[in-house]
Amino acid sequence: MSLFPEPLLFEASRPGRRCTRTAGAERARATEGLPASELRQRPPALPELGELDLVRHYTRLSQKNYAITTNFYPLGSCTMKYNPVVHEKLAALESFAGLHPLQDDGEVQGALGVLFELQQILAACTGLPEVTLHPSAGAHGELTALMVLRAWLDETGQTQRRTILIPDSAHGTNPASCTLAGFRVVSIKTSDTGLLDVPDLREHLGPDTAGLMITNPNTLGLFEEKIAEICREVHAAGGKVYMDGANFNAIVGIARPGDFGVDMMHLNLHKTFSTPHGGGGPGAGPICVTAELGKYLPVPRVVEDEDGYRLDHDRPHSIGRVRAWHGNFLVLLRAYCYAKRLGAEGLRRVAENAVLNANYLRVKVHQKWRVPYDRICMHEFVARPKSEVKDQGIRTLDVAKRLIELGFHPPTIYFPLVVPEALMIEPTETESKETLDSFAGALNQIADEALQSPEILTGAPRNTPVQRVDEARAVKDPQLCYRCS
DSSP states (O other), X not given: OOSOOSXXXXXXXXXXXXXXXXXXXXXXXXXXXXXXXXXXXXXXXXXXXXXXXXXXXXXXXXXXXXXXTTSOOOBTTTOOOOOXXXXXXXXXXXXXXXXXXXXXXXXXXXXXXXXXXXXXXXXXXXXXXXXXXXXXXXXXXXXHHHHHHHHHHHHTTOTTOOEEEEETTSOXXXXXXXXXXXXXXXXXXXXXXSSBOHHHHHHHOSTTEEEEEEESSOTTSOOXXXXXXXXXXXXXXXXXXXXXXGGGGGTTTTOOHHHHTOOXXXXXHHHHSOOOOSTTOOOOOOEEEOTTTGGGSOSOEEEEETTEEEEEOOOTTOOXXXXXXTBOHHHHHHHHHHHHHHHHHHHHHHHHHHHHHHHHHHHHHTTTSBOTTOSOOSSOEEEBOOHHHHTTTOOHHHHHHXXXXXXXXXXXXXXXXXXXXXXXXXXXXXXXHHHHHHHHHHHHHHHHHHHHOTHHHHTOOOSSSSOOOOHHHHHHSOOOSTTOO
């Protein structure tokens, strides 16, 4: 008996099949009204490949990609750490992924409950009671908070306050966000100890001061020991204190910015609450503010009443919408799952392990690398090549290239700007001692090579699909086409 009792024919009468004449008619309808000069005269020159060749092509491409699931990713300030796979599965559940933002509140009580509880969790962690989950990223959170600050200034008649003070070690997004919000930026010096120079801050406080933007722990990986005094000084001058929460993973569960005197802050959920980061995908940068500033937060707000959860649009003092819909819900869901799984004690251990890992790595490398502020750090530290290495003509860029050759993603380099030739290293709380030992070994090996055989560094990397490139030329003359000459 034949395995195929009926002829396998592509007949127009068979459901789901299209004959050549039908396909031709569909093409004619699709191109109707388009000028003939814009229509292709011959089929595109697509490569003829077998399925196996195609699968191998994409598999090889994936093997060339670098991800946290393949190796260590010590990006200081940006934090590329493991995102639990179980959260990806939860976010993919149809009951969450299949929701539509225009559904009635009564049909999405579970989702609204997640958002409401996440707001409460973030408020409890920061000590700032009013929260919005709308901003799409940390920088978007900065801008949103500054718009809230400006709304408060305008409503209270303090329109002369248009200056924001920012440490010279700040993330570059801080002054950019200030400019977008209509403020003027004044830089405050870093002291010899790597902290905000409080006397310099006092000199710049005045009747035009709208506030201070400060990162704590700062971008040198150090906790601002005088943060409470700093907040009092700014408040006495009539301004507000904004804390860049990019480094909150170093103190979550241990210290609350609201208790320092901070008035508003954003949270990078990818950094502290383990949501996806990088690749241009969706992000989340919620902001938390004091009760005084809460009425200016974006709409809609998720609230709870006797009938359950609902979206509240009736906020006359609100700055309005800062994005479509209600934030990147599935990213927020991942952060909610992370916080609920760990609980208060687990989140505290996140900070403890982040600080422990950073200090362990700092001590492992400090003999062969110069650590400008070589004392107990928080979640990250900054190192730089020693003078004898620089005398060999070795730059931090050469170190980064050699790390690639040894199988490690380089840390952030040349930032913060207050440390020349900086290597900004953050191991995160999710890395093992074995990984840290291996990375420290690679760094110390590179320090030895720089003195004994500097050409090893200046020629790296040699074992990668793309080897050493002229980076200045790449910026000025990028080759963005396939198989460019």
